[in-house]
Amino acid sequence: MGFHAATRQSRTGISTLVLAVCALLLMGADSHFGWTQHIRSALLTALYPVQRAVSAPVLLTHTFGQEAWEYFQVHERNEDLEREIRQLRVAKQELEAMRRENDRLRRLLNEAQRLERQVSAAQIVAESPDPFHHTLTISRGERHGAFAGQPVISSQGAVGQVSTIAPLTAQIILLTDPNSATPVLVSSSRVRGILAGTGNKDLLELRYVPTSANVESGDQLVTSGLGGVFPKGLKAARVVEVVRDPRSPFAKVKARPAVPLSRLEDVLLLEREDKTEPGEQARQAGRSAP
């Protein structure tokens, strides 16, 4: 018995030693050479059915548990989702509004860059309800550097000029105000005239244009820069109707403002450019950027 036990003991010891060395060699090989990968993948393939079979009940109960849980949760979840949908709808509308505003501001910015003059943006905060006084109140005043007579434009063209100045706000008088008169010229024929407001927000009148002058409906009217308010070349209006009366020295020319004045939201204030007269400004701006 003792002898047998001893030999068995020593045999186990020897095989343990051999196998441990084998294991160590295998570990070394696995960490340094690629060929153990083949053994690994072959054994893994062999083990796959076992792993699959053992984990099947676990996964199955897991799946069932999940299903049952979801079944009881479905109502609550539905409510949650609907609430989320409502919130998202609101958010979407806000985003839509923001996108439109963004577009508008981007167009404004483009216009400002084209003019190559310092501009400041302002929002319209109030509008005069009086049909014969087309004035708007904007969110920039003396504190922000606004001044009376400052030209106001939008992405599509001339809007008006600052008339009354307050510390935090300013009033602008639109081109369509009956008291407004802006020197313009017909962009194709360079005929000069005065663009006057009519009290109608969609209609302007071009005055002091000789009956013989070359003005046609559809002609573009741009600011001439003569009044000292607007720089030269800003779009102001488009001629819609020309009536020539032989008995009158002047043609009756009706025009539509380039800017939809009743649908304005943001405007740009053109900053002063010192030491140059306004007509010069636009031309200089084209050559040398500030």
Added chain:
Amino acid sequence: MSWTGHVVVALSVLIALGLGSIPLAEPASYLWPDWVLLTLAYWSLAAPQRYGVGVAFLTGILQDVAIGTLLGLHALIYVLIVYVLIANHLRIRMLHLGAQTLVILVLALVSLLLQLWVEGPNQDLMVNLWALVPAMTTALFWSPVFLLLRSLRQHFAIA
């Protein structure tokens, strides 16, 4: 005995291998015992002449493949543990289950420390107290595994 015995032992080892590689959530994986160690420990104590270090080596290789450790790491660990168990199997068999649990605890701790020692530098494995928790659960599972496998062994008259 011959055939059914081998089949039962092989099946128990395979199931242990499968259990060891079940995908688990983080907290459960810390508590998951080393089923293969328990199974090998039982069979090497119950039938040391039949299921010895060779079986431990092959099972260890399979365990390395199954859980993706360095090939040979678990082979080495199981061979050493089974050697200790076989060398002392007469003494350990005499102990009651509580004392056997302590023996298994020590062996499982050795196993974990060997794993940490080998893999620590390779895979940023944090050596903290949590890493030793599986040794406790492995030890705690010794009694149920022992009772289950003993009933199997008696039922199939193995060894």
